[in-house]
Amino acid sequence: xxxxxxxxxxxxxxxxxxxxxxxxxxxxxxxxxxxxxxxxxxxxxxxxxxxxxxxxxxxxxxxxxxxxxxxxxxxxxxxxxxxxxxxxxxxxxxxxxxxxxxxxxxxxxxxxxxxxxxxxxxxxxxxxxxx
Numbered sequence: 104x105x106x107x108x109x110x111x112x113x114x115x116x117x118x119x120x121x122x123x124x125x126x127x128x129x130x131x132x133x134x135x136x137x138x139x140x141x142x143x144x145x146x147x148x149x150x151x152x153x154x155x156x157x158x159x160x161x162x163x164x165x166x167x168x169x170x171x172x173x174x175x176x177x178x179x180x181x182x183x184x185x186x187x188x189x190x191x192x193x194x195x196x197x198x199x200x201x202x203x204x205x206x207x208x209x210x211x212x213x214x215x216x217x218x219x220x221x222x223x224x225x226x227x228x229x230x231x232x233x234x
Contacts, residue, residue, distance in 0.1 A: 110149060117141040156214075160221040167214035167223060175226070180207040182232045205232040 120141075153164030182205035188197040207230050214223040 110145075113145055113148075117145065158216040158219060158221055159223060161216060161219040163216070163218050166216045166218050168217055169212060170215050171213040173211055174208055175211045176209045178207050178209075180205055180230060182230045184232055184234075203232050203234050205230055207231075 117138075150164070156165050156167040157163065158166040181202040184201055184203050185198045186201055187195045188199055190196050207228050209226060209228045212225045212227070214225070215221070216223070
């Protein structure tokens with residue numbers, strides 16, 4: 104789904120929400136304030152999404168496109184998991200943290216800027232429990 108379609112869906116949902124709130128509360132000032140707050144929150148969320156794909160060379164938002172993702176290494180680690188504690192009726196009564204054997208996979212992502220052609224590499228890891 105493209106980002107413009109996601110943004111359109113977000114603003115459509117916000118508009119419907121504000122119409123419903125506006126019908127229940129006839130105060131036009133409340134409706135205007137609510138729409139303004141939703142627009143500001145939407146713009147902040149849009150900007151934060153764009154920063155994740157910002158080119159370090161030309162500084163443009165939404166510029167990086169993923170070209171390749173490959174596993175660089177795997178190593179044995181212990182992964183912290185939260186397990187639910189249940190009573191005899193099956194209801195959750197609490198949680199317990201437990202370290203279990205797992206694998207840490209290190210990935211290398213390659214991005215290319217669609218504006219200036221700059222190649223960017225990012226490394227991240229993901230811990231996967233063996234259970």
